[in-house]
Amino acid sequence: MNIFRSVRAVAGAEGDGDGTGSIDWAAVADAAKNATDPGPLELAAKEREGYATDVRDARRRLREVGEVEFEVPATIEVQNRHHWIDANIRTFERVMRPVEMRGQVPLPGLTRVVNTGTMAFMLSFLGKNVLGQYDPLLLAEPPAEGEEAEHGLYFVHPNIVRVAEMLDVDYPRFRRWIAFHEVSHAAEFGAAPWLSDHLERRMEDGLEGLAEGQFDREAFKDLDTAMTAVEGYAELLMDRAFDDDYEDLREKLDEKRKSGGPVGILVRRLLGLGLKRRQYERGAAFFEAVADERGVAAASAVWEGPENLPTDEELDSPWMWISRVDP
Template sequence: MDIFRSVRTVTGASGTGYVDWSAVADAAKDGTAPGELTLTDAEREGYATDVRDARDRLRRLGGVEFDLPETVEIQNRHHWIDANVDTFRRVMAPMEAKGPEVLLPDVSRVVNTGTCTLLLAFLGRNVLGQYDPLLLAEADPADREHCLYFVHPNIVSVADDLDVSRPRFRRWIAFHEVSHAAEFGAAPWLSTHLETRLERGIDGLVAGDLDREAFRELDTAMTAVEGYAELLMDRAFDDDYADLRAKLDARRQGGGPVARLARRLLGLGLKRRQYERGAAFFEAVADARGLTGASAVWDRPENLPTDAELDAPERWLARVDGA
């Protein structure tokens, strides 16, 4: 890790865009130790077993048909940063293509490059696992090769910090990420649904407007995504995990001012609210109709709950049952 070189790379940002993405990738990695990725045979087999077991249990208990992504990678932090620079670039592309001229573009580019570097470096040091549906990629959603990543150095480090078993913690992360694969596999339309709302929201920002309805619909859909994953994990994971969740939440509330600022910028508090609100909705639905009944949410876009229905699951049940 070389902080000085990272800062030098950011301040040397060049090009014609709002962000120098090559500099972002280099600077984020310069400021982040890659972490150890030498796995024992038992650790490598452990990841494979956890992912297969999660797939099999989620298929059986959730009543959803899906396949694992073709790409399942055990990464270090630098691998994860490289994989996600493109995600940041895709989100920013509409702004760079349509955005207005800015005063002092060279200065603005350095600031933007530094901001993206800090966020990617922070995430690279903290992300444990990721299911990546490659939103906003150029390929048609049906042709995209979704990916599943596990950031091994972070999983090891956090498990040790929390004083929990590494294999148990790793398995819990695997079940959570495979739960997301189950959702997108069961709902081929979901990627397009999320993308259209995200694109509308970004287009509005570029035009100097805030499309609140687009962001509200995006938040509602993501709340369903996170809540259903929590439900599947709760029913499918072969161990109680309340202690893991409590310890991890407590850890995420800590950290210094930079970490707290990064969490606010990334909306991680919002994501936790999505977990809790979505989980409460699906727990009520599953209690009334079982896991199979809850999975009806992925049958078609119209079955997604509205914002109001998230807090009144009986209204969603009445609407879907009567459809």
């Protein structure tokens, strides 16, 4: 970790040659990695097999419980923090592209340095805290003809080990819990090939509005509703499929996040991580109610088409959704 080199990378942020580039993504990657200890990634053969076994078991159990067919991504990586930053630079760049294309801004040099520093700080913070990730490739370029999109399943090994130690929980059990959660997301997107396109359209609508200096409330509300369904269904599958009680893991992890200090709490709020927790809780309550009444397979009907997604009102009134989708 080298903070001086990180600051120097941000200060030297450059544009696209015509002075319009509002973020220097090469400098973002350089600064984020220089501000982040990559962490150790020496894995014995037994530990690599542990990750592979956790993923295989999660796929089998989630297929059985959810009665959904899906495959895990071909790309499954056990990463250090720098690997995760490299993998996500492209995602951040895709998401910010509509805003960047807005064109000239006042004081472009200063704006570029501030934006580059902000993005580097966000990626560094997330790189130190993300445990696992399923990458649905939102806003990615379509694959070439005859090729398939390469979704990824990532596990940030140094963070998993560090958090297991901090929480004083069994590391293999904690690692397995993370694997089940991320494979739950793979199950959703695998069972609903339309889901990525649906989320992309709402993201594009919202981002285009921001690029024009407007806030498309409906687009972001629809996106929040869809993501609440995504997070809630994953919680349902986790609850029904994980082969151990995990309430203590959730409670300890939540307590750690709440006691992360004022800076950490502020950053989580700015990054919307508190919103994600609310999505977990609200979505999980909806799907638990549906599953208790009609079974997990009935809850899985949400992925048959975008028309089956719950509305914002239905998330708080599961019976409305049941009556509409499974009368």
